[in-house]
Amino acid sequence: MTLNILESLGLRCRTVPVLRFRAERVYELLNMEPRELSEILFRLKCESEESEGYLEVEVNADRPDMFMGEGLARAVKGILGVEVGWRKPKVVDSGFKLIVEDVPTRPYIVAAVVYNVNIDSSYYLEELIQFQEKLHEGLGRRRRKAAIGLHDADKMPGRTLRYAMAPIDVMFKPLGYTKPVKAREVLERDEKGVEYGWISRSGDLHPFIFSDNEIITMPPVLNSDITKLEVGTRSIFIDVTSTDLQVAEATLNIIVSNLVERPGA
Numbered sequence: 001m002t003l004n005i006l007e008s009l010g011l012r013c014r015t016v017p018v019l020r021f022r023a024e025r026v027y028e029l030l031n032m033e034p035r036e037l038s039e040i041l042f043r044l045k046c047e048s049e050e051s052e053g054y055l056e057v058e059v060n061a062d063r064p065d066m067f068m069g070e071g072l073a074r075a076v077k078g079i080l081g082v083e084v085g086w087r088k089p090k091v092v093d094s095g096f097k098l099i100v101e102d103v104p105t106r107p108y109i110v111a112a113v114v115y116n117v118n119i120d121s122s123y124y125l126e127e128l129i130q131f132q133e134k135l136h137e138g139l140g141r142r143r144r145k146a147a148i149g150l151h152d153a154d155k156m157p158g159r160t161l162r163y164a165m166a167p168i169d170v171m172f173k174p175l176g177y178t179k180p181v182k183a184r185e186v187l188e189r190d191e192k193g194v195e196y197g198w199i200s201r202s203g204d205l206h207p208f209i210f211s212d213n214e215i216i217t218m219p220p221v222l223n224s225d226i227t228k229l230e231v232g233t234r235s236i237f238i239d240v241t242s243t244d245l246q247v248a249e250a251t252l253n254i255i256v257s258n259l260v261e262r263p264g265a
Contacts (some may be wrong), residue, residue: 016061017058021055022055026073037076044079064254068258071254071258071261095159099163099164105202109209109242113235114235114256118265122231135148135254146220146243147241147242148240149216149241150229158214165202170182170215187201187206190222200219207219217239
């Protein structure tokens with residue numbers, strides 16, 4: 001995504017994100033030595049430093065496509081002329097159906113499934129979560145404009161999804177919890193609930209995504225525990241909810257374009 005597109009969406013970022021990548025993973029993606037990579041990253045306006053097995057990279061805030069190792073590698077290969085452009089992925093029918101009801105506080109949702117991503121290590125999972133949070137901070141404007149849910153597609157309770165407002169006394173099991181609680185308790189007592197719960201709440205109603213009759217996420221606050229990502233997850237269901245359809249689509253495109261770079265995805 002170019003700076004001009006970001007500006008047209010009102011999304012020019014003011015801070016410089018610092019990304020932490022497992023160094024050996026980046027070098028493997030590029031088949032490149034540390035010194036050589038440092039010089040090329042500088043050409044991409046990125047400062048980098050390796051410490052304790054991690055590569056810390058200051059990425060230009062207007063290049064959210066480089067917030068993941070695969071996107072960083074794509075940019076490096078492009079500037080070297082090794083691979084130019086983006087490889088269009090194979091698109092198939094997911095079999096999922098998404099029903100969108102009236103959600104006045106956060107009216108837009110887009111979604112996709114990327115198959116065979118294969119979360120094969122804690123390092124990749126750590127990087128994926130970092131990618132999500134950096135997008136939240138920048139494009140998502142700290143989740144006010146857009147929020148991302150990442151789910152293990154094989155753990156989804158059903159193939160029919162519904163995005164709708166529901167009473168906050170509804171029960172679900174939030175990520176990291178040992179038992180189901182009322183959504184109200186999360187909004188009023190949980191750290192993330194207190195920080196983000198006001199964004200889309202309307203009185204005693206809040207947006208939820210249901211898979212059959214099970215809540216899989218309460219955007220933009222947190223997901224359900226039942227679809228959590230972990231080492232061994234193969235396919236990822238992505239939802240992006242937003243107050244702006246163009247921002248939602250741009251965010252989803254950035255995520256998908258990085259995940260499909262995985263071998264076999």
